[in-house]
Amino acid sequence: MTWLAILVAGVGCYLLKLAGLSVPPSVLERPLVARVADLIPVALLAGLVAVQVFSTGPDLALDARAAALAVAVVLLLLRAPFLVVVFGAALVAALLRLL
Amino acid sequence: MSEPPEDDRRQIVRDSLGVGVATGTYGVSFGAVAVGSGLDVLQTCALSLLMFTGASQFALVGVLASGGAPLSGALTALLLGTRNTLYGLRLAPLLGWTGRRRLAAAHVLIDESTAMAVTRTTREGARTGFLTTGISIFVLWNLFTLVGALAGTAMGDPRTYGLDAAVGAAFLALLWPRLRERRNLVVGLLAALVALGAVPITSAGVPVLVAGGVALLAGLLLRQGADA
Numbered sequence: 001m002t003w004l005a006i007l008v009a010g011v012g013c014y015l016l017k018l019a020g021l022s023v024p025p026s027v028l029e030r031p032l033v034a035r036v037a038d039l040i041p042v043a044l045l046a047g048l049v050a051v052q053v054f055s056t057g058p059d060l061a062l063d064a065r066a067a068a069l070a071v072a073v074v075l076l077l078l079r080a081p082f083l084v085v086v087f088g089a090a091l092v093a094a095l096l097r098l099l
Numbered sequence: 100m101s102e103p104p105e106d107d108r109r110q111i112v113r114d115s116l117g118v119g120v121a122t123g124t125y126g127v128s129f130g131a132v133a134v135g136s137g138l139d140v141l142q143t144c145a146l147s148l149l150m151f152t153g154a155s156q157f158a159l160v161g162v163l164a165s166g167g168a169p170l171s172g173a174l175t176a177l178l179l180g181t182r183n184t185l186y187g188l189r190l191a192p193l194l195g196w197t198g199r200r201r202l203a204a205a206h207v208l209i210d211e212s213t214a215m216a217v218t219r220t221t222r223e224g225a226r227t228g229f230l231t232t233g234i235s236i237f238v239l240w241n242l243f244t245l246v247g248a249l250a251g252t253a254m255g256d257p258r259t260y261g262l263d264a265a266v267g268a269a270f271l272a273l274l275w276p277r278l279r280e281r282r283n284l285v286v287g288l289l290a291a292l293v294a295l296g297a298v299p300i301t302s303a304g305v306p307v308l309v310a311g312g313v314a315l316l317a318g319l320l321l322r323q324g325a326d327a
Contacts, residue, residue: 005169006142009159010149012173013180017152018205020187021196027188034185036318039286040311041182044175045154045274046287047294047310048161053267055298055306057166068264069271076275081121086128089268093261 123239130247135257136164167304207233
């Protein structure tokens with residue numbers, strides 16, 4: 001199943017890229033299409049952050065991951081590079097679990 | 100369109116390589132996170148080679164890590180991949196490639212290669228920025244994915260190193276530049292709340308897709324607001 005998901009999503013993502021280079025640009029001129037397409041990454045990424053940080057299986061949870069996310073916010077406000085943000089958050093969660 | 104001066108070209112290559120190195124090296128975090136989410140090294144590398152679009156890759160392994168079905172992970176990855184379609188729409192007239200070149204170029208059509216191409220005033224400049232960024236990221240991203248996957252496998256339980264917390268931070272970092280717009284901030288907060296509301300009542304993987312529905316709803320409502 002995992003391999004199937006990798007192949008389907010991998011090939012699908014390529015075709016989505018190719019479609020953009022191949023379809024007439026007038027599709028984008030429809031305001032609804034443009035607006036929804038603009039908002040989809042925002043909504044999905046925000047949903048992913050929330051689920052990843054504040055849930056364990058079917059339960060909501062508040063643990064070391066929330067503290068790590070707060071650290072990530074501070075690092076982003078300080079304009080830290082991507083790797084510093086990601087591994088900084090990991091480090092904080094790991095340290096909190098050691099306590 | 101005329102050939103840009105040699106200095107311009109060098110500047111574009113230098114800038115693009117800088118972005119390529121900065122972005123490609125964070126493949127190490129994807130590799131580590133992916134094996135921490137239960138993928139093996141081969142599956143992790145296959146994702147970077149085949150899918151090659153960071154946010155979608157993180158989404159797929161993120162859904163798997165939270166116990167979601169592989170296919171809902173795939174669906175989330177595909178939805179996130181739709182933004183590359185928009186990039187393509189904007190770049191197509193600028194790059195002007197057809198046939199086999201277009202087939203090859205499509206694979207390295209991602210956030211960064213688009214960003215380094217759209218601002219150019221000449222076709223040559225856009226092509227140089229696009230290819231230098233896209234190819235350097237492709238090579239480094241795949242190399243560092245392997246490094247991260249091997250290191251992640253060697254380390255054992257990812258929770259000990261806080262790698263489960265790293266996924267949330269990675270998503271937030273990808274989202275961050277878009278939050279400067281107030282509209283996006285509101286949609287993002289709503290989507291996060293809706294996703295959390297769906298966590299206890301749906302199976303894993305579904306909450307994120309429900310959050311995606313917020314984008315559709317907001318798109319429809321915003322039009323009504325604009326018409327009124």
